[in-house]
Amino acid sequence: MSDAAPPEVLRLTAITSPGLSNLRQTPISLRFFWVMELDKMDENDWKYHGEGNKSLVVSHLQHCRVLRLLKFPSEDSAHTRQTAEQAFRHILNMVDYSKYVMKPLLGEKYVHSGEVVKLPLDFVRQLSLKVQQERPELRCDKVMDTFSGCGLCLPNLTQLPLYHLRDHRPPICVEIKPKCGFLPFSRHITKECKRKVCRFCMHQHYKLANGKWKRLSRYCPLNLFSGSKQRMYVALKNLLEEPQNNLKIFKGGELIFSCKDDAKQQPELNDLIQHLRPYFPHSNGIYNGQQPGKAVLNEFIQVICSALLSGGDSNRSGEPRKVHLSESRPHCEASPFPRDLLRNGNHGLPKDSVLAKVLQVQMLDNLDIEGIYPLYKRVEQYLEEFPKERNRLQIDGPYNESFMDTVKNCPTEDDGSVEYAVGKVHQYRVAMTAKDCSIMITFAPCEEDEEHQLNLEKTRFTYSISILDLDPKPYEGIPHQYKLDTKIVNYYLRSMQAPPPSSLYKERQECTLLFHAV
Ligand SMILES: O=P(O)(O)O[C@@H]1[C@@H](OP(=O)(O)O)[C@H](OP(=O)(O)O)[C@H](O)[C@H](OP(=O)(O)O)[C@H]1OP(=O)(O)O
Numbered sequence: 369m370s371d372a373a374p375p376e377v378l379r380l381t382a383i384t385s386p387g388l389s390n391l392r393q394t395p396i397s398l399r400f401f402w403v404m405e406l407d408k409m410d411e412n413d414w415k416y417h418g419e420g421n422k423s424l425v426v427s428h429l430q431h432c433r434v435l436r437l438l439k440f441p442s443e444d445s446a447h448t449r450q451t452a453e454q455a456f457r458h459i460l461n462m463v464d465y466s467k468y469v470m471k472p473l474l475g476e477k478y479v480h481s482g483e484v485v486k487l488p489l490d491f492v493r494q495l496s497l498k499v500q501q502e503r504p505e506l507r508c509d510k511v512m513d514t515f516s517g518c519g520l521c522l523p524n525l526t527q528l529p530l531y532h533l534r535d536h537r538p539p540i541c542v543e544i545k546p547k548c549g550f551l552p553f554s555r556h557i558t559k560e561c562k563r564k565v566c567r568f569c570m571h572q573h574y575k576l577a578n579g580k581w582k583r584l585s586r587y588c589p590l591n592l593f594s595g596s597k598q599r600m601y602v603a604l605k606n607l608l609e610e611p612q613n614n615l616k617i618f619k620g621g622e623l624i625f626s627c628k629d630d631a632k633q634q635p636e637l638n639d640l641i642q643h644l645r646p647y648f649p650h651s652n653g654i655y656n657g658q659q660p661g662k663a664v665l666n667e668f669i670q671v672i673c674s675a676l677l678s679g680g681d682s683n684r685s686g687e688p689r690k691v692h693l694s695e696s697r698p699h700c701e702a703s704p705f706p707r708d709l710l711r712n713g714n715h716g717l718p719k720d721s722v723l724a725k726v727l728q729v730q731m732l733d734n735l736d737i738e739g740i741y742p743l744y745k746r747v748e749q750y751l752e753e754f755p756k757e758r759n760r761l762q763i764d765g766p767y768n769e770s771f772m773d774t775v776k777n778c779p780t781e782d783d784g785s786v787e788y789a790v791g792k793v794h795q796y797r798v799a800m801t802a803k804d805c806s807i808m809i810t811f812a813p814c815e816e817d818e819e820h821q822l823n824l825e826k827t828r829f830t831y832s833i834s835i836l837d838l839d840p841k842p843y844e845g846i847p848h849q850y851k852l853d854t855k856i857v858n859y860y861l862r863s864m865q866a867p868p869p870s871s872l873y874k875e876r877q878e879c880t881l882l883f884h885a886v
C-alpha cells in the first residue's frame with residue numbers, strides 16, 4: 369500500500385499466506401478498516417470485547433474492527449515459549465481454512481476471513497494486562513498469547529459501518545451459537561436414543577452433571593433449524609430464558625445480554641426490554657392484549673426469525689425455494705412440542721438462508737462419530753507405516769483448493785482405501801466447524817429507501833448477517849470426540865432414569881413469553 373493511500377487506509381501491516389492471498393482481492397469494505405500503524409499501536413485504543421475457549425477478542429474504540437488473539441492453557445508455559453512460529457502458522461491456517469474451505473461452502477456474503485497481523489510484543493503484553501480484569505472467571509484457565517505477536521484482524525461484526533451517521537439508535541447485534549441442527553441418521557449408530565434426541569439436548573445433562581451450567585436449557589437446535597416460524601420462535605424464547613453460551617446480545621458494540629459470569633445468576637430480561645424499547649415504538653403500549661415488555665420481546669424475536677430466514681431466492685410463484693432434509697427426523701423427543709404443530713406442514717429452510725447454509729455443512733457429517741472413528745484409525749495405521757504421507761494427505765493442512773476438492777469429491781462408498789478414510793475425516797472436521805460456529809445478526813432502524821431491509825410489517829431495519837468462529841477442528845481431536853459422545857449418551861440415559869427436578873429449568877414467571885401465532 370503506497371503512502372499516497374487515503375488517510376483511512378494508512379500503512380498496512382497484514383500478512384497473508386504467500387501465493388494464496390492477495391490484498392487486491394480483499395473487499396474494499398475491509399481495506400477501509402485497515403488503520404493500523406505498527407509503531408503507533410496503543411493498548412488504550414482497544415478494549416476487551418469477548419472470548420471463547422480458543423481466542424480473546426478486543427475491539428477498537430473508534431473503528432469498526434476487532435483483533436482476535438489466540439489463547440493457551442495457563443499451565444502450558446513451555447508450550448507458549450516455543451510457539452511464536454507455530455502460532456503464526458496456526459493463524460495463517462485459520463485464515464486459509466475460512467477463506468478456501470468454509471467460505472465456498474457457506475457463501476461469500478456470510479464469511480469474513482480477516483487478515484493476519486504482526487503486532488508489537490509490547491503492545492500485546494500491555495493489552496493482555498489491560499483486559500485481564502474484564503475477563504470472566506470461567507475463561508481464566510487460559511492466558512492470552514503474548515509471545516508470538518500474531519493476531520487476526522476482522523471487521524467488528526457487532527456494528528454496521530458508518531451507521532452512526534444515520535440514526536441515534538445504535539445497531540443491535542444478536543449472536544447465536546446454534547450447535548448441531550439435525551438428528552444423526554448414520555447406520556453406524558449403536559445407541560437408539562441418538563436417533564431420537566439431539567446432541568445438544570442430551571449434552572445438557574452431562575454439562576449439568578459436570579458443573580458447566582447450573583440449569584438446563586430448554587433450547588433445542590432442531591426447533592431453530594426447522595424453518596417453522598412457530599418452532600423458531602420457541603427456540604429463540606428458550607435462548608432468551610437461558611442463554612448459556614448460545615446467545616449474546618450487543619447494542620452499539622457493547623455486550624448487553626449474555627449468561628452471567630457466575631453461572632448461578634440469571635441475565636436480566638427486564639433490562640434487555642428497556643434497551644430494546646426505542647427500537648419497537650409500536651409495542652410500547654398494550655398490544656394484542658400482551659404486556660408491553662412481552663410485546664417488545666415478541667417483535668424482537670420476529671426480527672431475528674426474519675433475518676435467519678432471509679436471503680433465499682424465490683420460485684416462479686414468489687415462494688422462497690426451500691431445502692428439505694429428508695434423511696433426518698425433523699423433531700427431537702426431548703423438546704416437547706404440540707404434535708399437531710409438528711405434523712403441520714413440512715417447512716424446510718429457504719435455500720440461501722444462513723440456517724440452510726450452516727445446516728448443509730453440518731450434514732457433511734453423515735457417518736456420525738461412530739462411523740468416523742474406525743476410519744480415523746485406518747488413517748492412523750496408514751500414517752504409522754508411511755509417516756511422510758501426512759503432508760500429501762493434508763492432515764494438518766494446508767487448507768487450500770486441493771483440501772476442498774477432497775471434501776467435495778469424497779466417494780460415497782467405502783472402497784477400503786486410505787483416500788476414502790481421509791476424505792470422510794476431512795468432511796467430518798468441516799461439519800464439526802459448522803456445528804460450533806456462531807451466527808451474528810446486526811440490525812438497526814432505517815429509512816424507506818435503504819437497501820438490504822428485513823421484510824417486516826411494522827418496522828424498517830437494515831441488517832447484516834455473518835458467520836464467525838470458522839476455525840479448523842484438529843484431526844487429533846477425533847478420539848476425544850468419540851469418548852465424549854459415549855459419555856454424553858450414557859449421562860443422558862442415566863438421567864432419564866432419574867429425571868432432574870423441574871427447578872433445574874429456569875422458573876421465572878416474568879420472563880415466560882407468550883406463545884403467539886407468527
Ligand atoms: O464439543 P462441544 O459440543 O461441547 O463443543 C465445544 C464447545 O462447547 P459447547 O458445547 O458449545 O458449550 C466449546 O465452547 P465453550 O468453550 O464451552 O464456550 C468450544 O467451542 C469447543 O471448541 P474448541 O475446542 O474451542 O475449538 C467445542 O468443541 P468442539 O467439539 O466443537 O471441538
Ligand SMILES: Nc1ncnc2c1ncn2[C@@H]1O[C@H](COP(=O)(O)OP(=O)(O)OP(=O)(O)O)[C@@H](O)[C@H]1O
Nearest residue numbers: 418419420421422423425434522523524525526837
Ligand atoms: N469479527 C467479530 N466481530 C465482533 N465480535 C466478534 C468477532 N469475532 C469474535 N467476536 C466475539 O468474540 C467472541 C469470541 O470469539 P470466538 O467465538 O471466535 O472465540 P473462540 O475462542 O474461537 O470460540 P470457541 O469457544 O467456540 O472456541 C465471540 O463470541 C464474539 O462475541
